[in-house]
Amino acid sequence: MTLLLNPPAPKAGWRPFAVEGDRWPGRVLTGAGLALLPWTVCLAATLPPGQAVAWVTLDLLEAAALLGAGRRLRRGAPGHRRPAAAAALLLLVDAVADVTTAAPGAELATAVAMALATELPLAAVCGALALRPERPAAR
Known part of the structure; x- marks a missing residue:
């Protein structure tokens, strides 16, 4: 019973499983990242071929970065910073591209x-x- 109430402190460095409160970002x-996959299929099916290549590529890169960072965070493994930074940059580019290429009216509002x-x-x-340290700071 004591072991359940007072679990041992996690070891420094790589952890096979993340602390419960640390799993939500992953x-x-x-x-x-998973939600982007069906959206990418929808874009590929509905956009003209020239536009579809650009948007599908951007969304697949976003999905890969999100899934890579999410997987590492969920497992408590090191290495989440680079894919998280890539995802942040790609999402910013996507937002700017969406807004600047949208036609005035309902498309722009969307x-x-x-x-x-x-x-x-x-x-x-x-x-x-991406700015968060790889390991929790020592106390």
């Missing part, structure tokens, strides 16, 4: 709403994770 990034509701907040989370 879950969020993984979920966002692009701005998506940027404000999803892309920019997710980029902020990724940026914060």
